[in-house]
Amino acid sequence: MPFRELNNIQLDALKEISNIGMGHAATALSQMIGQTVFLRVPYVTITEISQVPEHLGGAEKLMVGITLQILGDARGSIMLLFPKESAHRLLCTLLGRHEKALIMNEVNVSALKEVGNILASAYLSALGNLLKKTLIPSVPLLAYDMAGAVVDYVLIELSQTSDFALMVETDFTGVPNQELAIKGHFFLLPDPATLEIFLNAVTGSHD
Amino acid sequence: MTERVSIGQARIARAPVILKACGLGSCIAVSLYDPETGIGAMAHMLLPTRPENNPLGSEGKYVDAGIFQMVDELVRAGATRERLLAKISGGANMFETIYQTLINSIGARNARSARETLAKLSIPLLGEEVGGNRGRTVEFDLASGNMMVYCALDDEYVSL
Secondary structure, eight states: OOGGGOOHHHHHHHHHHHHHHHHHHHHHHHHHHTSOOEEOOOEEEEEEGGGHHHHTTOTTSEEEEEEEEEEESSOEEEEEEEEHHHHHHHHHHHHTSOOSSOOOOHHHHHHHHHHHHHHHHHHHHHHHHHHTOOEEEOOOEEEEEEHHHHHHHHHHHHHTTOSEEEEEEEEEESSSSGGGOOOEEEEEEEOHHHHHHHHHHHHOOOO | OEEEOOTTOEEEEETTOEEEEEEESSOEEEEEEETTTTEEEEEEEOBSSOOSSSOOSOGGGBHHHHHHHHHHHHHHTTOOGGGOEEEEEEOOOSSTTSOSSGGGSHHHHHHHHHHHHHHHTTOOEEEEEEOTTOOEEEEEETTTTEEEEEETTOSOEEEO
16 A cells, blocks of 8 residues: 555554554653653654655754664564764663763663664564564664664665655653753654555454 | 755756765765766665666666666756766665675665666766765765765765
């Protein structure tokens, strides 16, 4: 099913799927960092592939990207993005010490990957329960670079079957204080066949 | 004057325009230009080859089809086919362990497809800055034919 042909009910269904999944992921993250994590209602956008970097705040913005493949009964990828400042704050909170700058050494990379792993696993297990499907995350991979460069791997994957990207995006913040907020973007990028599995499961249609 | 070339796009311009592609990961930027007339083009491509059956989207998405299309349009715009020169950049492998062998990573395949297509058209490839695991921003100055390659975590830039 081409992404462009999704109707409002189907988009709402995807939002709801994501809401439930992210709720679980946020709980996991808040337990990990010992702080309440706030979620924004997810939004679903269907956008031309070329516009995706702009949606992330510009192709050259520095970001930490963590990507995982969805394995099992459905296929797709998950991409978690933390702007540089947020990744830095998240690390300081996780490691319980102040670090002057964001340095990508082995410990830090490993800690951030683990965050990705926990969020994705919580998300996928909630989603899997809801859809009665087995969804397993692959090993997380991390890159710290320009937003455009970090996401184009996923876009290349998508562009083989579509000129549009379906982004189920959720922002979460670690503290209500805006200046200290940890912000992240969570993208679910189902491949077109998987999208149908999701939609059939939530809307109850089997055509 | 700088003109942006976004993902999947191919753009033609004349000196003194600077064509710019931001945040290339596995994608590749291919620049072609005719030094005599100052007419040139750059494309920001995603995939190595255009499938024969049922291709999706514009030529600019595919390295092989995109290069052919740029050459046609450049000639139509007044460039001389035999004078065209090329420079390429990008084709990185951002997430290092996805592929066991770098030879088959999508970035490397994009770079290989660009080299092969240029060779097929007998367009000299004057310079390349490809591979590795770094994102790149590329500026192509049509007045000089220089390609500047910037990396996010590096102050140094490469000039091709």
